[in-house]
Amino acid sequence: MKTESEIENLLRQAPAPAPSPELGGKLKNAVHLPQSTNGTDLNLGGAFWRRWLPAIGYAVMVLGCVVVLAVQNHRQSAVVQQLEKLREDITLKEQQIEMQRDQTRLALAADARIKSLQDNATEADQLAATLAELQALIAKLTTEATDLEAKLAVVPDSNEVIAPYDFFNDPNGPMQKAREEVDSTKCVNNMKRIGLAFRIFSNDNDGLFPPNFNSMANELSQATVLCCPKDESNRMLAERLFDFVQPNGPKDDWSDWKAAWARWPINGGSYEMLGANLNRNDPVVDRKIVAKCRFHGHVTYGNGAVIRGDTLGGLQP
């Protein structure tokens, strides 16, 4: 086996192929050299530039950057100064605008004040005119008063006293109307009690109604029921006759009550007896009038219903 040095020796002893003799001439004929530059100084200069060009280029770039930064810094300073100036101008403008606004507000307020004063003046004029009218009216009234005084001086004095308005006793006043309404309602109640007395009586007498009001003394209890509030004479009579009656007195002590009824006239009172001796078993009787108020015109039917004389509506029993 060959050692490394032996192989290296074999390699170093390799022959070199020789070129053809014409190759050298071809190469010389094909020489294209660059343009000649006289002297070697430039060449040395070229070497100088090749050596220092990167450093010089870097230095120039750095210097350029510094210059650019300086210029930009200068411009920035100028821009900042300009900005400050613009801010000051803006502040000044704002102050001016605020002053103009204040002036505008003052002018508007002055206008409003002037308008208010004008309105006041107009109102004063109107008041003055009204005052003049009033003065004229006063003068006229004064004249009339003077005339009346003159007339009074001519007419003799009379002792006639004009009564003040009596609200409670005015025959056409609301109080009188209210009283009449109360009397009418009391009358309706009396007639309802009379209708009920008719029905009770008929129940105890095979459906027959009584021949007169006095027959229903037990059902009516007192003759005051037979008196309309407007019938003052009968009412005073009934109250006088039945004044003794004790509603809760002993049942066997009815002598005065009987005497009172004995003294009460047949069918006496304010109501007209129209259902005497009618038979309630007759269905027609329910629709017949059995009693009627001579003052209000209220009526009582056979079924006990009461109809007010001054209305079309009816009251249920």
Added chain:
Amino acid sequence: MSDPTSQLIHRAGNGDRAAAGELIDQFHPLIYAYLRRLTGDTSDAEDLTQQTFSKVWQSLKKFEGRSTVSAWLHGIAYHAFADWMRKRRPTENPDAGWWEACPDPLKPFDEIADRDSAATVWSAADQLPDDLRQTIHLHYYQELTLKETADALGIAVSTVKFRISKAIGQLQKELAEPGLKSAASKS
């Protein structure tokens, strides 16, 4: 940049055709040999040599003297070969061995065994991967130093050392088991 070869570059860069002629005379056999070994064809090698020098004339101003002129020229030739490889396929039937184009290539070797070993090594070197093959060609065939080889290929010196070690190891295996790789490649 004080060495004479670098001065030739700068003179040519300044339009000195004489300096350009001197550069051609000095380096075109070397570049041609490099490209001839790689391409395996004479005409392709000549074309690439012309392309290489054409690019040299265009790049004279870019030479900064960081590497030797030889490494710089080999770098240009290497890139020209790489472009050529990308644009066209290699010759279908390249020479069986580039060394056969040389007059009496095995003359330095006295023993027959060494001659066989040399041909085997050279042939095996051409079968190496491209990165290893380029490194072997530049360092051993073109006799560039490790630094020059690294400059020409645009890689680090440590990478050159690694590639050489790896390539030598593979060549050792090839010599120990001749035909193993070719048989594997055929299968």
